[in-house]
Amino acid sequence: MILNFLAFCTLVATLAALPRLILGPTAADRIIAAQLAGTGTVATLIVLGTADNAPALFDAALVFATLAAVSGLAFVALQRTRL
Amino acid sequence: MSLAFDVLLAFGVVFTAAAALGTHDRVASIAGFVVTGLLVALSLVRLGAPDVALAEAAIGAGLTGALLLRSAWRLKPAESRVSPPIDRIIVALIAVCLSGALAWAVYTAPGAALYPALVSERLAESGVTNPVTAVLLNFRAWDTLLEIAVLFVALILVRIVAPAHPQPVVLGELMLPFARIVVPMCAFLAGHLLWQGASVPGGAFQAGAILAGGSLVLMLGGFAVPTPRLLSWGMMVALLGLAVFAVAALSTEALTGTLLLYPDGAAKIWILMIEALLTLSIAAMLCLLFCGMPRRPLK
Amino acid sequence: MTTVLHALGLTLTTFGVSFLLIAALGVWRLPDVLSRLHALTKADSAGLALIALGAACLTGRLNTLLTLGLCVVLVALSGVTIGHLIARAHLSEGDLE
């Protein structure tokens, strides 16, 4: 029950990055928001995996973490090629 | 509590997609799209489809995001001719009706669950214990073969239309340790996903996408410059998977008399061999789709 | 022993989640790019590490520890690298309002 509530809180934290993504005056702000949302989904998966006692979700979290790293890098690198 | 989680997640998915599609800032739309992909993957996990969730996170969010970013600066924004408000109101009304009708139709559709019984009945002889892998590479392997062919056709289209843009980027000193950890991790994770795909969520597509992500890190970090030579090697690898799959289909036809019906008891070996080569081939194709192909100079 | 581990796990996870919430608040409310970056890196390193440690305590299996550890390392590493790259790009552009 507590873990379900914690999973809910992590999702809230993930979605709380969105205002910055929409408002954020510079591109850097938006990349920061996307990065935080990526971390938030990884955390949500870990907490969900603990709550449902499904360690298979930890593997999914690992995939999400890898892809968050790759897409974050893509954001920064492809941003710089234009400059 | 779990219901509140679902409601918040569904709301987040729609809201993020609206934010991504509603803005004219390129970075905001693409970042919004990537976050939408992640949230959709999360809701697919909630819907009990972790295989699809892995593929959506890896391909739908990660690689599509990178592709869109690559094109974002090459495509000029269209001249901002806004459609008249009356048109937009009509379109919005049609869209709302479409959504409502779709939701109502899907919700009230008579659920005739025909496949689960069939799949679980034959799962023991498929050679794997993950039903999704069994469907993809045994029961309906023909579809998967054609899907790889579709990927290859897209690759040929990209080759004809878009020349490669090798752009070395200098990103600073921290890139080297980052690539040194992340790229081996990607290779390791791809192998892990490939191997465990037989019994738990994972498989060739997810593994291929992760591998492509690793090589994207190499290219974006400037460690592997996509020279024409490297790209033609990539093309060879991309072809190899398709060729091996086609040869496997023909040899099963010769061995058992049916296309892609594996010989008794050897299904696991066949599936694993095909999947391993498919992983390499899918990774090569996704990479080539990202960086484009060199165009031969006209003589 | 299991009760202690369980309580420890719950406490660690709660701490990690509150780190994440505070970081999200920071990214939302802080005034400029560099301070938002500062909030983000806390979530990437401390928040997720605490959550993963708590999850490892709660599941109590050794093989999940490896997966969770790799997760933490990857997210922390990408947070560090991308934070550095964003800050560098931001400073070199010189648009420090």
Add this chain to the structure above:
Amino acid sequence: MTSELIYICAGSGLVGLAFYRLATCRDMLLRVLSLNVLAVGIAILFLASARDAGMTDAVPQAFVLTGIVVLVAVTAALLALAEQIDRQRDE
């Protein structure tokens, strides 16, 4: 069944949103984005309707997985074509 209903609403919401954007927008990148959102919405609808007593049918899962992989190929092809159109417009 309620949680399925929630996701069915989300999926059809995505489809409606993508349809609206496809119809009103002239920007090529946003159109490709809307096409992706449309496909994702249909995937959610498909999987939400494939759920039965806590289990998700494997065949629709395989279909959606295939669809996601084909979608990225289509996206790449569309973007290549869009770039080509832009280049020809310049000349």
